[in-house]
Amino acid sequence: MTMTHTLTPTADPATDIDDVARLLSPDGERIADPELDRWVRDVDAAALRDLYRDMTLVRRIDTEGVALQRQGQLALWPPCQGQEAAQIGTARALRHDDFAFPSYRETGVVFVRGARPEDYVLAWRGEEHSTYNPYELNTATPQIIIGAQTLHAVGYAMGVQRDGTDQVSVAYFGDGASSQGDVNEAMVFASSFRAPVVFVCTNNQWAISEPVSVQAKFPIAGRAPGFGIPSMRVDGNDVLACLAAMRWALDIARTGNGPAFIEAVTYRMGPHTTSDDPTRYRDKGEVERWKGRDPISRVEALLRAQGELDDEFAARVAADADALAAEVRSAAMGAESREPITVFDHVYAEAHSELDEQRTRFSAYLDGFATTEPVTGGQGVAR
DSSP: OOOSSOOOTTOOTTTOTTSSBOSBOTTOOBOOOHHHHTTSTTOOHHHHHHHHHHHHHHHHHHHHHHHHHHTTSSSOOOOOTTOHHHHHHHHTTSOTTSEEEOBTTOHHHHHHTTOOGGGGTHHHHTSSSSSSOHHHHTBOOOBOSTTHHHHHHHHHHHHHHHHTOOOOEEEEEETGGGGSHHHHHHHHHHHHTTOOEEEEEEEOSEETTEEHHHHOSSOGGGTGGGGTOOEEEEETTOHHHHHHHHHHHHHHHHTTSOOEEEEEEOOOOSOSSTTOOGGGTSOHHHHHHHHTTOHHHHHHHHHHHTTOOOHHHHHHHHHHHHHHHHHHHHHHHTOOOOOGGGGGTTSSSSOOHHHHHHHHHHHHHHHTTOOEEEOTTSOEEEO
16 A cells, blocks of 8 residues: 555645544544554454553653653653654554664653663663663664664664564654655665565654654655655554554565555644743644644543443553653652763773773863862861
8 A cells, every 4th residue: 555645746744634544533433444444453442442551651651751851850851742642553563573763752662662660761861871771672772863763774674684584673753854864765775675664754743843844845655655665644643543554564564565654644742852942933723733633532532432431441541650650750760870980881892992091081080070178067078
């Protein structure tokens, strides 16, 4: 399937949000789509409740991350509120041995892959070189360099080909990254070598302060066929459609038919990171319109209409979310900072002279702060 909906060069990728594949309306009504339906026939009410729970827990982690940064416990946090369906829906379609290559905002993907509470915060607190062992989660450490992970994902997929397995790698990136050379180069290699990789472009409408209309005058999913890659443009706030789209894409990649591309049209409800002020570049009305398309509330509306979700279940999920958030907070607040000099540990498998020289210079720099200054009462304090 290449582009389930006809797209025109005059379509505004920022506002033309109805030209997407969808299974749940913003009001939570089930929509029939034969091409998508066949990929989610097994998803019953219990599975939908699980998806609802996943998204609720991820939103709570995100809320806690923002609060911890505001309280000075984290240096930075990249909020993902509003993007839970795109992350949970696509990640839940993955097999355990598939390998994900996320950007820094894919909290939901990391959650699905089995992250521990400390994995969300220690790197943003500056306590660890990175976030988690990628081989425990089959998920690469979050990439900060915009779009670089797409090349990593394609390289991994080409390795999978040579190993003769049917694993698939998945690259997650945003609409802003689609303007990066790395992303386009990755698509060239993926197409040329028919690599088993899925590209998931999370179009959240804003690349920091630049709207998607600056990145593309045509829906981003329309680029992939030019590389010979089948693509689908899906409602990124519809977790069921995201699950279906990802299963479609994985089937292409896993059966030896090369790469596939998904554009998940969603919205970043919060700032780009906690150092950003989105009120300076977008209006309140736009945010309010997207609140009406909330990914969690639409699943809840569907389940309540079917009599498959009540207040008791919602309360249990909320309690689970609070408990997880408390663990995340405890991991951040209870972290023990290592001595600054240990930043050189584990950089290389074996020490070498240049590293030793850098360690010596840094140690001398740190010694410059170890002075004793007088304070009230005649006592001294080491600084």
